[in-house]
Amino acid sequence: MEKQKCECGHLNPYGTHLCESCGKPLEEKDKNATMVDMRYDGVARRSQTYNKKIVDRIWNFFSSVKIGISIIILILVTSSIGTIFPQEMYIPSNVSAAQHYENEYGIAGQVYYTLGFHNLYGSWWYMALIASLGISLIIASLDRVVPLYRVLKHQRVSRNEGFLSRQRMFGVSHSDDPEQTMTEAKQFFARKKYNIREENGSLLAEKNRFTRWGPYINHIGLIVFLTGCMLRFFPGMYVDDLVWVREGETEVIPGTDGEYFIENDEFFVDLYDENDEVFGPAMQRASGQTVETYQTNATLYQREEGGTVGAEPELNEVKSKEIEVNHPLRFNNFSLYQSDYKVNEFNKMSLSMTDRETDESIGTIEIDLFDPQAEYDLGDGYRVVIDSYFPNFEFDDEGEPSTVSDIPDNPAFIFQMFSPEHDEDGEYSFVGIQRNEDIFNENDYQMSFEGVETKDVTGLTVRKDLTLPFLIVGGSIFMIGLVQGSYWSHRRVWMRKFDNEIWIAGHTNKHWESLKKEFRALSKETKLDxxxxxxxxxAEEDEQSDGRDDVNGRN
Structure with a gap:
């Protein structure tokens, strides 16, 4: 694009409204206007200058404020839709997501799942929207801040008459001693903490230029914050999971790639005493037991490097910790928080095979409800085979036995009992909590409940968040930019002598009343108008014109 040459001899980039050197309006609409548009000081922005190559068009697209606002609205709308139904992380883990949304919410749930709203915040297209917003912020900021910085950094003191007379605040005053008046004005602005520059009988008083960069610092903060949000979906950057560990057992810690394990040495719950003088009355009104604290005495282990594939890992103890609410176990950027518990969970169940006629016990088996054996040999030709196992028994919609989950809250079995009398086909029996039924015919033998062993289970939340520094830094930068751009205003006052006349013009990006107040104070000291x-x-002329039109209309 050809550069535009001003009368002062300065070459301006194509698209410049006001000469970067003297400020003279370059376009006809600005020359004929009463006030010039001082937004970005009339500089040429790249998006308004180039539009030939594909890079230019991409730049122009993302530099548009309308496009940025549209992306924000689209993100808000999609995020709102994502809250209509629970996200996939909050639905039961033992059912498929597609089946759950269809069964629970019908056609709406099916559409919700098909469009990917069930895992919205981790979907590629939602990440693309976040990335597009970040790109828009970067390009829109560069498109404006670079030329604005250049024109403010190198702005001249002596400005063209057309620039001065077309400022929003402009006045001409007569003075018998212009030199003395200019000196008094200079002293006034110095007391007001303005930066003062003089050139060829002209004066520029400028204050709080730093506030112009507030919106762009906001953008930097938002970009850093959005980067932190996107990093949450990168492996190893963010973990928020739950691990259940039974007393005396060891489980791998989610998110550590099998490197760290946690052992539940002991779990206990303390309840408030109903006879306590302070909490007793409240306990009685609550009509139930209230937990005072619950704690896990845990040991952290680290897998030993090397080892045989498929073999039990060799674990080295790292440290022990009493995990309480708000007192987590911390290690290697991870934190384990006490978040849930379950007391007296079924762990092992004892049953005996007995002769129904004589009530004689043939033998007893002990079933590990989390790892039952397929067959139990009682000797002398007697054995018990587990045909089916339902950890959390219920009947499905078709009336068939099924299980809600893998947790043995309501265990039930279909046993096949073999004896010398029934060595080939055996006898079938259904055994559950308070249930013992023959399946096909009257059995000679039955399985009888003997006892159950329980364990307490602790629920530990596993947290790792390497994105938190990005969120904190981004939020802090955003607040700095917000304060910087909100509580100060960039003020400039130009003064120029023409014989016995002094031209004075002023501009500020906000808080015009404050600038007017300083002009009134300047007038008292220097007698300038x-x-x-x-x-x-x-605005006053338009209001008076509207008033005259109303009077004429009534007449």
């Missing part, structure tokens, strides 16, 4: 606010005058 207070510059007129053209925008306010135009």
């Amino acid at each position: 207070v510059p007129e606010d053209k925008q306010q005058l135009k």
Whole structure:
């Protein structure tokens, strides 16, 4: 694009509205206007200059504020839709997501799953929206901040008459001693903490230029914050899981790739005493037991490097810790929080095979409800085979036995009992909690409940968040930019001598009343006329014109 040459001799990039050197309007609409548009000081932005190559079009697309707002609205809408039904992480883990959403929510749930809203925040297209917002913020900021920085950094003191007269606040004052008046004005602005520059009888007083960078610092903070949000979906950056560990058992810690294990040495719950003087009355009103604290005495282990594939891992003890609520076990960027528990969970069940006629016990078997054997040999030709096992028994919609989950909250079995009398086909029996039924005919033998062994189970939340520094830093930068751009305003005052006349013009990016107040204070000290606010005058003229039109209409 050809550069535009101003009368002052400065070459301006194509698309510049106001000369970067003297400020003279370059376009006809600005020359004929009462006020010039001082947004970005009239500099040429790349998005308004180039539009030939594919890179230019991509740049222009993402530099648009309308596109950025549209992306934000799209993210808000999709995020809202994602809260209509629970996300996949909150549904039961023992059923398929497609079946769950269809069964629970019908056609709406099926559509919800098909469109990918069940795992919204980890979906590729949601990540693409977040990335698009970040790209829009980067390009829109660069498109504006680079030329604005250049024009403010190298702005001249002496400005063109057309630039001064077309400012929103402009005035002309007569002075018998212009030099003395300019000196008094300079002293006034110095007391007000303005930066003052002089050139060829002209004066520029500038204050709080740093506030112009507030919105762009906001953008930097948002970009860092969005980066942290996206990093949560990268492996190893963020873990939020739950591990259940039974007393005396050891489980691998999720998110550690099998490197760390946790052992539940002991779990206990302390309840408030109903006879306590402080909490007793509240306990009685609550009509139930209230937990004072629950604690896991745990040991952390680390897998030894090497080892045989498929063999039990060799574990080295790292440390022991009493895990309580708000007192986690921390290691290698991980934290284990006490978050849930379950007391007296069924662990092992003892049953005996007895002769129904004589009630004589043939033998007793002990079943590990989490790892039952397929067959138990009682000797002398007697054996018991587990035909079917339902850890959490219920009947499905078709009336067939099924299980809700793998946790043995309501265990039930279909046994096949073999004896010398029934060596080939055996006898079938269904045994559950308070249930003992023959399946096909009257049995000679039955399985009788003898006892159950229980264990306490602790639920530990596993947390790892390497994205938190990004979120904190991004949020802090955003707040700095917000304060910087909200509580200060960039003010500039230009003064120029023409014989016995002094032209004065002012501009600020916000808080115009504060600038007017300083002009009134300047007028008291230097006897200069207070510059007129053209925008306010135009509004008053429009109001008077509307009033005359109303009177004429009534007449």
